[in-house]
Amino acid sequence: MPLIRRPSPAAxxxxxxxxxxxxGTAEERWAAARAAAGSAExxxxxxxxxxTEPDMRVREAIFTSLALIDTDxxxxxxxxxxxxxxxxxxxxxxxxxxxxxxxxxRHLPALxxxxxxxxxxxxxxxxxxxxPPELHALLGPLLETEPEANVCAAAVEVLADGGGPDxxxxxxxxxxxxGGDPFLAFSIRIAAARIxxxxxx
Amino acid sequence: xxxxxxxxxxxxxxxxxxxxYYREALEAAGYLVDEALNGLEALEKLLLQPAxxxxxxxxxxQMDGFTFLKALRRxxxxxxxxxxxxxxxxxxPQDFAAAQAAGANFYLVKPVSxxxxxxxxxLMCGAGA
Amino acid sequence: xxPSQETDEEFRRLCxxxxxxxxxxxxxxxxxxxxxxxxxRMGATGSAxxxxxxxxxxxxxxxxxxxxxxxxxVNETYFYREDHQFRCLTADLLxxxxxxxxxxxxxxxxxxxxxxxxEPYSIAIWLLENWPQVDAxxxxxxxxxxxxxxxxxxxxxxxxxxxxxxxSEAVVKKYFxxxxxxxxQIIDELRQSVAFTPVNLSEPGQTRGHGVFDVIFxxxxxxxxxxxxxxxxxxxxxxxxxxxGYICLGHTESMSRISPLFDVCRFADxxxxxxxxxxxxx
Ligand SMILES: C[S@@+](CC[C@H](N)C(=O)[O-])C[C@H]1O[C@@H](n2cnc3c(N)ncnc32)[C@H](O)[C@@H]1O
Numbered sequence: 001m002p003l004i005r006r007p008s009p010a011a012x013x014x015x016x017x018x019x020x021x022x023x024g025t026a027e028e029r030w031a032a033a034r035a036a037a038g039s040a041e042x043x044x045x046x047x048x049x050x051x052t053e054p055d056m057r058v059r060e061a062i063f064t065s066l067a068l069i070d071t072d073x074x075x076x077x078x079x080x081x082x083x084x085x086x087x088x089x090x091x092x093x094x095x096x097x098x099x100x101x102x103x104x105x106r107h108l109p110a111l112x113x114x115x116x117x118x119x120x121x122x123x124x125x126x127x128x129x130x131x132p133p134e135l136h137a138l139l140g141p142l143l144e145t146e147p148e149a150n151v152c153a154a155a156v157e158v159l160a161d162g163g164g165p166d167x168x169x170x171x172x173x174x175x176x177x178x179g180g181d182p183f184l185a186f187s188i189r190i191a192a193a194r195i196x197x198x199x200x201x
Numbered sequence: 202x203x204x205x206x207x208x209x210x211x212x213x214x215x216x217x218x219x220x221x222y223y224r225e226a227l228e229a230a231g232y233l234v235d236e237a238l239n240g241l242e243a244l245e246k247l248l249l250q251p252a253x254x255x256x257x258x259x260x261x262x263q264m265d266g267f268t269f270l271k272a273l274r275r276x277x278x279x280x281x282x283x284x285x286x287x288x289x290x291x292x293x294p295q296d297f298a299a300a301q302a303a304g305a306n307f308y309l310v311k312p313v314s315x316x317x318x319x320x321x322x323x324l325m326c327g328a329g330a
Numbered sequence: 331x332x333p334s335q336e337t338d339e340e341f342r343r344l345c346x347x348x349x350x351x352x353x354x355x356x357x358x359x360x361x362x363x364x365x366x367x368x369x370x371r372m373g374a375t376g377s378a379x380x381x382x383x384x385x386x387x388x389x390x391x392x393x394x395x396x397x398x399x400x401x402x403x404v405n406e407t408y409f410y411r412e413d414h415q416f417r418c419l420t421a422d423l424l425x426x427x428x429x430x431x432x433x434x435x436x437x438x439x440x441x442x443x444x445x446x447x448x449e450p451y452s453i454a455i456w457l458l459e460n461w462p463q464v465d466a467x468x469x470x471x472x473x474x475x476x477x478x479x480x481x482x483x484x485x486x487x488x489x490x491x492x493x494x495x496x497x498s499e500a501v502v503k504k505y506f507x508x509x510x511x512x513x514x515q516i517i518d519e520l521r522q523s524v525a526f527t528p529v530n531l532s533e534p535g536q537t538r539g540h541g542v543f544d545v546i547f548x549x550x551x552x553x554x555x556x557x558x559x560x561x562x563x564x565x566x567x568x569x570x571x572x573x574x575g576y577i578c579l580g581h582t583e584s585m586s587r588i589s590p591l592f593d594v595c596r597f598a599d600x601x602x603x604x605x606x607x608x609x610x611x612x
Contacts, residue, residue: 003464003520149312238349248596249601
């Protein structure tokens, strides 16, 4: 039979020097990023590497290591890129925050009050991992006071999925506030129908 | 519109309610509609079934709208030539520039009404195109 | 069992939830099918209403997401499962990989996770049956899993009738020996040709010792992982692929829910994912 069985190739030598973040090839930087996954002390190095890393895949590995380290410092290093001008970087940062839902969750109140409406929109999406009543505590006040229709729409999207009956009055007041916005009216109508169905369920 | 000439639109947006809002408008206007939640899924769906128009959000998980459009423009014909309408909450000049560089044909800032959407769809790939 | 009694919007909410998490799409035409499964899970969890069941599902209480997905996917493994991917392997993937091989270099195929071994043995049998060049190349097939009990079963290669249901009588005769009523064992020669190893795919760096593969089958595992584990597993798999190598996922799985590291490729028989030929450089 031609199918063969042979020993697997040897693992890399564990005594080899730690690979470097800068200068080397993308493969070396990738290896350095992955090797840092276990160590909280690596956060400043990872954060610095993130700022200059041109390769999207190496960036992914850096974000993964920051997510696995899962400390306040590593959340901060990721949050710094939620405001990036580069859409790919924003996406990568958001995905990393989704991989550390508990710790990222503590930053949601501040993110939902960020002066930048785009950040508030992204923050609403991160609320998906939160269940009522915390979800209502985060997004209820926003529905009442948020001046940007797009931010309210992002909140409604999450509430349509995870909201409970307690949020219905705030939803209808939000609809009234933005009476002229057809998309928001549509969203709130569907969200309310979904949530109301639970009450009699 | 007769079945044979119905145009196909792929709506790429991570917000389910947005996809549904667009879908209702486009279907009422005679289009066939498919949906994807991010750029990667959009590429996968287009490889299985090309579309006549893609309507694309910018911020989405795994692959953002601009990265998706760059990847789309690198595909073989007919995929690389599919017209693209970007609809985003992002309204900064760097976003318009990035959209253009990525190969978007039009850029609209949310919120976009159902009537505006179907006007653009008709303009970009509809019966008159 | 009576189908569940949820409203239209509740049904859509559940479908949206599943779609967002897994990429599985259920439309109104599949409603009855979905309802049966919801009713089944509501019964199993003692949920009094759709709303209370959905809350349980969303919060993943007692691993309900896994249970729910299991209700939709056949989670037992059997020979020639999803064989369109094996067709793709012999029709397209191997030829593409051979272009990058020097004479004598082996072709390496990884089944991870392999569970009780049906998948890696299926690959071996499929190649012997359907790939005329099988004699011209060295092919190495490795099956790996985190669960050492399933690995022991895989090594012993004993199967019942259910696992063999998709194989023709001729194939069973050729590659299995009957060992009792409704029990068969893979012939020694074939058992020797698949290596079985323990591996934890969701632990960074745990897979490196396995070396690089030309094609990886990673089916019906990632769909159950959370975001952090998916990222780690995707990066491990990326390292274990040769540049230009391919990865096949289960039919309800899509890389679009897992990782942006790979490129998507369409072949006649399957959608597969590829590590770019330039390695880490995108
Ligand atoms: C449903 S089986 C899939 C078997 C086969 N690939 C198929 O599709 O028929 C899932 C397998 O994943 C394995 N598994 C779960 N977590 C794992 C991990 N972190 N690393 C490796 N294997 C894992 C389980 O032990 C189980 O055998």
